[in-house]
Amino acid sequence: MPEYQTHAYDVLVIGAGGAGLRAAIEASAAGVSVGVISKSLLGKAHTVMAEGGIAAAMGNVDERDNWRVHFADTMRGGQYLSNWRMAELHAKEAPDCVRELEAWGAVFDRTKDGRILQRNFGGHKYPRLAHVGDRTGLEMIRTLQDHGIHQGMAVHMESTVLTLLMDSGRVAGAFAYDRERGRFLLFPAKAVILATGGIGRAYKITSNSWEYTGDGHALAYDAGAALVDMEFVQFHPTGMIWPPSVRGILVTEGVRGEGGVLRNKEGRRFMFDDIPELYRKQTADNEEEGWRYTQGDKEARRPPELLTRDHIARCIVREIKEGRGSPHGGVFLDISWIKARLPNAAEHIKRKLPSMYHQFKQLADIDITAEPMEVGPTTHYMMGGVRVDGDTQMSTLPGLFAAGECAAGLHGANRLGGNSLSDLLVFGKRAGQYAAGFAKENGAARVDQQQVNQAAALALAPFERGAGGEGPYQVQHQLQETMQDLVGIVRTESEMQRALGEIERLRQRAARVMVTGNREYNNGWHTALDLPNLLVVSEAVTRAALERQESRGAHFREDRPSKDAEAGKVNIVIHKGPDGEMRVTRQPIAEMPAELKLVIEEMK
Numbered sequence: 001m002p003e004y005q006t007h008a009y010d011v012l013v014i015g016a017g018g019a020g021l022r023a024a025i026e027a028s029a030a031g032v033s034v035g036v037i038s039k040s041l042l043g044k045a046h047t048v049m050a051e052g053g054i055a056a057a058m059g060n061v062d063e064r065d066n067w068r069v070h071f072a073d074t075m076r077g078g079q080y081l082s083n084w085r086m087a088e089l090h091a092k093e094a095p096d097c098v099r100e101l102e103a104w105g106a107v108f109d110r111t112k113d114g115r116i117l118q119r120n121f122g123g124h125k126y127p128r129l130a131h132v133g134d135r136t137g138l139e140m141i142r143t144l145q146d147h148g149i150h151q152g153m154a155v156h157m158e159s160t161v162l163t164l165l166m167d168s169g170r171v172a173g174a175f176a177y178d179r180e181r182g183r184f185l186l187f188p189a190k191a192v193i194l195a196t197g198g199i200g201r202a203y204k205i206t207s208n209s210w211e212y213t214g215d216g217h218a219l220a221y222d223a224g225a226a227l228v229d230m231e232f233v234q235f236h237p238t239g240m241i242w243p244p245s246v247r248g249i250l251v252t253e254g255v256r257g258e259g260g261v262l263r264n265k266e267g268r269r270f271m272f273d274d275i276p277e278l279y280r281k282q283t284a285d286n287e288e289e290g291w292r293y294t295q296g297d298k299e300a301r302r303p304p305e306l307l308t309r310d311h312i313a314r315c316i317v318r319e320i321k322e323g324r325g326s327p328h329g330g331v332f333l334d335i336s337w338i339k340a341r342l343p344n345a346a347e348h349i350k351r352k353l354p355s356m357y358h359q360f361k362q363l364a365d366i367d368i369t370a371e372p373m374e375v376g377p378t379t380h381y382m383m384g385g386v387r388v389d390g391d392t393q394m395s396t397l398p399g400l401f402a403a404g405e406c407a408a409g410l411h412g413a414n415r416l417g418g419n420s421l422s423d424l425l426v427f428g429k430r431a432g433q434y435a436a437g438f439a440k441e442n443g444a445a446r447v448d449q450q451q452v453n454q455a456a457a458l459a460l461a462p463f464e465r466g467a468g469g470e471g472p473y474q475v476q477h478q479l480q481e482t483m484q485d486l487v488g489i490v491r492t493e494s495e496m497q498r499a500l501g502e503i504e505r506l507r508q509r510a511a512r513v514m515v516t517g518n519r520e521y522n523n524g525w526h527t528a529l530d531l532p533n534l535l536v537v538s539e540a541v542t543r544a545a546l547e548r549q550e551s552r553g554a555h556f557r558e559d560r561p562s563k564d565a566e567a568g569k570v571n572i573v574i575h576k577g578p579d580g581e582m583r584v585t586r587q588p589i590a591e592m593p594a595e596l597k598l599v600i601e602e603m604k
């Protein structure tokens, strides 16, 4: 029998990013015991890296903004595949969530009359992103962390959940290991909230850190929960591309919100060449108008650099493919040009975009106040995830909840920038509230010792296989190459079929990987344990992308470049069949209530 420590909670939260912490705060406030587990140190989750801001229709900078406009923007951005109930709740509740964060101590940038300042971002009609320079995530996580600790949540850092434990279809807890010593940990729980973030590490070029291997998606799938919208992977248009060691690191959309423009090697602002019909009425048709928009002119329309991410990423790929790219295979993003318009432009840029200034100075020896940056698309965000109820965030399994990036619904086919941080607050809070309610109403579930034994044996298997076998890194590397090359920004049926074959071969290799050494801080072992999760999410992305035989939002098929009206009425749902094989089904999107339809019509 394996040795392990046991920590029992009413509500177990897996993940200590914005969603996990906000959920933990709410559950603690409801009077239940709460444990939070995180793969890295507290305060180091992805949320801390968020730069541009939190989208909330507070109307502080433009009084025309309100929940209705935010709702319509989110639905349009998601190409009408979003869960409309989530989009409605999000738009209505985000402003209060931001104000609550402020009441807990978050210090946002201010307007001249002392209100929370809001900035422009892609796809948002009005300036909507509450921010702290370009370090919003840091302020958010610091505030939630402090508040959460005072609410009494227990934290287990550097611990990775390996599997969810089930009791007759209901979740019963989780089994984990700690990275430092390699010891096993058992967490019996009445309710579990997944808040594990994204899947970026399934791709070679990504803005995501090492933690994002799709664990929550795979844990839910293996336990029997449904995943949805897995074909929609967001490739952010602007990641660093040079030098190679920093490739993929994010360059915030805030640069374009502050007036930064995209140019090809001929100096042309190519984004004016291709403005989608859906956005034509809202987009400036000349440079002068675009500039006025970034400077707060309420009569001006947004520049095409602030169109949605999916579209901009594809325009950049087109410029590169057609030979108009920058020397290192990207395009130019220039904020330094605003010198021609603003006195003290260099100081202004450093004040508004301090992290970007330092990032380029230190990593690429580029002074962004004086010269353009070179940028290209990077795998950034996962719209798809655990299918949840819009109000409660409960998955299709009783007692299993999900919130934040690992849950799906709000963003549909494409997420608008800034809508993730607000998603974490609104739905983290709801997940905490309803998980606490579930824990109170339902007694403890039974932990099945056999499941625990099996999980421990599986985790230790890579040590047992003896020397001479393959290590985990080659398999991980090859999977990332496969997803990047065959299931990336531009997809085709034949390439994705090849990817499926490759994923299957990699799965067989992953089942044979071996690791050496001991269990303390053994990175090879940790990578071996991440592999099954990466394979599940890669297969799910590929199968869903094959099933969606059209192009929509972040999912672009070169062999089916148009939208298909019928496909626009369904979500693609994935679950594990009784034979262990991945099942893909289409599920009709629920009819939107008339009053929400009206909002969309009014905002067109």
Ligand SMILES: Cc1cc2nc3c(=O)[nH]c(=O)nc-3n(C[C@H](O)[C@H](O)[C@H](O)COP(=O)(O)OP(=O)(O)OC[C@H]3O[C@@H](n4cnc5c(N)ncnc54)[C@H](O)[C@@H]3O)c2cc1C
Pocket (backbone or CB within 6 Å): 014, 015, 016, 017, 018, 019, 020, 037, 038, 039, 040, 044, 045, 046, 047, 048, 049, 050, 051, 052, 053, 054, 055, 136, 137, 159, 160, 161, 162, 195, 196, 197, 198, 207, 208, 211, 215, 216, 250, 380, 381, 403, 404, 405, 406, 417, 418, 419, 420, 421, 422, 424
């Ligand atoms: C560079 C960058 C900039 C961004 N800027 C913005 C922005 O300005 N505005 C915006 O709205 N969005 C932004 N985003 C997106 C946003 O930051 C993320 O989508 C969001 O922070 C995800 O939050 P989360 O709480 O869902 O998960 P995360 O913050 O990703 O946290 C996940 C947690 O789960 C833990 N975890 C994962 N697997 C396991 C496991 N198996 N066991 C235990 N713990 C586990 C991790 O350790 C971590 O604690 C940005 C993203 C990046 C990468």
